[in-house]
Amino acid sequence: QRRWVLASRPHGEPVADDFRLEEANVPEPAEGEVLLRTIYLSLDPYMRGRMSDAPSYSPPVELGAVMVGGTVSRVEQSRHPNFKTGEWVLGYSGWQTYDVSNGDGLVKLGDAPEHPSWSLGILGMPGFTAYMGLLDIGQPKVGETLVVAAATGPVGATVGQIGKLKGCRVVGIAGGPEKCRHAVEVLGFDLCIDHRAKDFAEQLASACPAGIDVYYENVGGKVFDAVLPLLNTSARVPVCGLVSGYNATDLPDGPDRLPLLMGTLLKKRIRMQGFIIGQDYGHRIGEFQEEMGRWVQEGKIKYREQIIDGLENAPAALIGLLKGENFGKVVIRLAND
Ligand code: NDP
Helix, strand or coil: CEEEEECCCCCCCCCHHHEEEEECCCCCCCCCCEEEEEEEEECCCHHHHHCCCCCCCCCCCCCCCECCCCEEEEEEEECCCCCCCCCEEEECCCCECEEEECCCCCEEEECCCCCHHHHHCCCCHHHHHHHHHHHHHHCCCCCCEEEEECCCCHHHHHHHHHHHHCCCEEEEEECCHHHHHHHHHCCCCCEEEECCCCCHHHHHHHHCCCCEEEEEECCCHHHHHHHHHHEEEEEEEEECCCHHHCCCCCCCCCCCCHHHHHHHHHHCCCEEEECCHHHHHHHHHHHHHHHHHHHHHCCCCCCCEEEEECHHHHHHHHHHHCCCCCCCEEEEECCCC
8 A cells, every 4th residue: 555645734836745655554444344446546726725724615634644635446345235346436535545435425437437537527526616617607608708717627628618518709728839729729719828928918808809708717816817807797707716826825916906806896796706616516416417428428528638657646746737737637547447
């Protein structure tokens, strides 16, 4: 058994020494439990939050405890009446090769799922986040302009593609020309702007001649500064994530833009709403699974993964993900199956 534990709480960007690789005996399942062998581990931006002990919507990982994370596993040994050896399950084993479970919270994926890792991405938490945030809070309408950043990540890519299905003009924002090309040529966005460009704000303004009706917020920071003056009257802003600030240790330099933000919200009657997918929408997973399953099957939604082999590479991959070094949904493959 190998596992990554949290060795120290990062100050700013996490570093390799914040994680410690430990070896231990493979755990023994008791009566009523299963032994799970991790095949895929999902890496997600929220993990930076769990490494910190600042108050949040979930408790932090304790120092010395296994890093948390969504996993796709196979039942290696079963002493539980509802699970049999070899079955695939979606669970929350974290950054380790084996785990024991009493079955609570495990979702069965069958004996031979076609793309088992997709339940960590397009057919799972990030896809569900895109779907609910855009459709329930964003309320996109035909002909409206939708803007989304982190446009090639699992959330942003899905938001933009659903926006196209709903008849919006979709403008993506991504880091670098290769990601921007992918957003337009593969995902079908109308345009995609590189947020690293010096004249990013001007480029975004000319990409949105009719203003912005829905801004799906994934990143915050300079991107939001450029978006704010372009928001239309009655715009909707689902606040999903603020990844540009997850490693921040201080508030950004002034001037204080809060009065500008509040004044814009007031004068333009903008609706801005945060949400946490599991806590706010857990009860609606069924409608998502049904509609997204159909869209993916029909080829209406495309999905890109970045599979990285080896549990040893997880810390570097998470550090990179927070800086935009990933291209697509990051999944660590621990074993071939
Ligand atoms: P991604 O795979 O899209 O990874 C994050 C991306 O953010 C990077 O690849 C990078 O893309 C972009 N990014 C990083 N730093 C900056 C920066 N300074 N400025 C602009 N862009 C930056 O992650 P996900 O799709 O998994 O998640 C997207 C967002 O959704 C995150 O904020 C996450 O926290 C949030 N989320 C929220 C949930 C909720 O319940 N509210 C649930 C799931 C996710 P690029 O190189 O293109 O800039």
